[in-house]
Each structure stands twice: as structure tokens, then as C-alpha cells.
Amino acid sequence: MNKTLKITRIGNSAxxxxxxxxxxxxxxxxxxxxFVSEAPDGIRLSACDGDFAAQMxxxxxxxxxxxxxxxxxxx
Numbered sequence: 001m002n003k004t005l006k007i008t009r010i011g012n013s014a015x016x017x018x019x020x021x022x023x024x025x026x027x028x029x030x031x032x033x034x035f036v037s038e039a040p041d042g043i044r045l046s047a048c049d050g051d052f053a054a055q056m057x058x059x060x061x062x063x064x065x066x067x068x069x070x071x072x073x074x075x
Contacts, residue, residue: 001025 005016023029026047033048063070 001021003019003022005018007014007016018026026034026045028034028047035046035048037044037046
């Protein structure tokens with residue numbers, strides 16, 4: 001699916017309107033959260049999984065706090 005979306009002004013911000021076909025592919029609906037991530041070929045947009053987001057936050061905390069231990073384990 002290739003779609004061109006136009007950026008529109010929303011107050012002091014900017015946004016895009018997602019067509020219903022795109023929402024269906026994302027399995028998302030009005031009010032749902034979307035996750036934006038960087039990919040080697042650009043930006044990736046996906047439906048936000050609350051459990052996954054919490055797990056990633058926990059992993060980032062562990063990686064920050066135990067950086068030396070993780071570096072030693074990697075060798």
C-alpha cells in the first residue's frame with residue numbers, strides 16, 4: 001500500500017489524517033496510541049502495545065543501571 005499523506009496544521013502543531021485503510025492495516029482506531037520508531041529505511045509507524053512499551057522501558061532502565069555488568073557479559 002502506497003499512500004501520500006498531507007501534513008496539516010492542528011493548533012500550534014502539525015499532523016496527518018490517516019485514511020481508514022491505513023488504520024485497518026495498523027489495527028488501530030481513533031484514540032489509540034501509535035508507536036513511531038526509526039528504521040534503516042526511514043520511519044516506522046505501528047500500533048502501540050502497552051505491554052511491549054512497559055517491557056522496553058524496564059529494559060532501558062536495566063541497561064542504564066547495569067551497563068558495566070552487561071558489557072562484561074558481552075565479552
